[in-house]
Amino acid sequence: MRRFDGRVAFVTGAAHGIGRAIAIRLAAEGAAVVVADLDGEAAGALARTLAEHGGGALATHCDVRDREAVRSAVAAAATRFGRLDVLVNNVGVAGEWDFEKAGDDEWAQQSDPTLGGAVRCVQEALPHLLRAPGGGSVVSIGSVNGLAAFGGEAYSAAKAGLVSLTQNLALRYGRRGRELLGTGPGWVRFNLVAPGTVRTRVWEGRPEELESFAKQYPLGRVGEPEDIAAAVAFLASADAAWITGVVLPVDGGITAGHPAFFYDLR
Numbered sequence: 001m002r003r004f005d006g007r008v009a010f011v012t013g014a015a016h017g018i019g020r021a022i023a024i025r026l027a028a029e030g031a032a033v034v035v036a037d038l039d040g041e042a043a044g045a046l047a048r049t050l051a052e053h054g055g056g057a058l059a060t061h062c063d064v065r066d067r068e069a070v071r072s073a074v075a076a077a078a079t080r081f082g083r084l085d086v087l088v089n090n091v092g093v094a095g096e097w098d099f100e101k102a103g104d105d106e107w108a109q110q111s112d113p114t115l116g117g118a119v120r121c122v123q124e125a126l127p128h129l130l131r132a133p134g135g136g137s138v139v140s141i142g143s144v145n146g147l148a149a150f151g152g153e154a155y156s157a158a159k160a161g162l163v164s165l166t167q168n169l170a171l172r173y174g175r176r177g178r179e180l181l182g183t184g185p186g187w188v189r190f191n192l193v194a195p196g197t198v199r200t201r202v203w204e205g206r207p208e209e210l211e212s213f214a215k216q217y218p219l220g221r222v223g224e225p226e227d228i229a230a231a232v233a234f235l236a237s238a239d240a241a242w243i244t245g246v247v248l249p250v251d252g253g254i255t256a257g258h259p260a261f262f263y264d265l266r
């Protein structure tokens with residue numbers, strides 16, 4: 001029996017990078033996976049690959065900035081699979097940012113998909129997650145940028161917001177479902193994985209930068225998408241049944257202390 005046999009997972013931003021690795025990992029552990037992404041073509045290709053390997057899979061073109069798109073993607077998932085057990089809020093948007101010059105649009109460009117998108121997805125998925133037979137589970141992808149200052153105020157503040165959202169919703173929905181639904185089990189666990197630098201297309205064309213980052217990491221390398229997927233699978237699974245409201249840095253040790261005190265970083 002695999003950890004996600006019979007379960008359905010909805011993963012946002014699942015067509016590339018970390019989201020893709022999460023979708024593949026959950027599918028390998030038995031989940032039917034909803035590959036929700038702005039890039040409908042790549043989402044479709046991944047869903048076909050997962051299906052070829054025997055898993056249930058559904059691709060949905062879904063922009064997490066758009067409430068209606070999220071609503072209809074969740075509805076399509078529920079219609080297709082009849083349930084929703086796991087939501088992974090993986091979409092996050094970083095980019096060029098100058099605090100002194102940025103206006104409201106630049107702020108919203110990064111904060112809205114990163115934090116607002118997660119709120120929309122949770123709100124739309126919640127009625128299904130509360131009905132999940134073993135309890136629902138939400139795992140959001142934060143960042144070490146949400147735990148300490150690494151630059152990029154709009155992105156980082158949105159990631160810090162995800163931490164607070166995770167903690168608040170963990171308390172709100174730990175046992176409230178039964179009260180809301182009038183029937184059990186009816187709880188949802190909320191946890192967050194905070195990655196350090198992970199080798200995805202966002203670093204494409206910047207190998208020197210990645211190499212110099214690697215020296216800063218106590219474990220001597222940057223992360224791979226599969227490092228993050230493994231942690232997400234744990235927190236989403238019944239192995240983490242008594243874990244809610246936590247922030248798990250998956251960061252090669254970068255937030256543990258000050259590497260400069262231990263290593264020559266030149």
Ligand SMILES: NC(=O)c1ccc[n+]([C@@H]2O[C@H](COP(=O)([O-])OP(=O)(O)OC[C@H]3O[C@@H](n4cnc5c(N)ncnc54)[C@H](O)[C@@H]3O)[C@@H](O)[C@H]2O)c1
Pocket residue numbers: 012013014015016017018019036037038039062063064065090091092093094113141142143144194195196197198199200201202
């Ligand atoms: N790569 C890193 O170094 C790193 C570090 C810390 C945290 N993270 C976080 O991990 C997550 C994934 O990052 P990644 O590096 O895999 O990025 P990526 O660009 O490789 O993948 C992001 C995916 O999200 C999709 N997407 C973007 N905007 C969307 C929207 N509005 N609606 C739906 N889908 C959308 C993209 O099409 C893409 O498939 C993000 O939340 C990011 O902030 C990444």
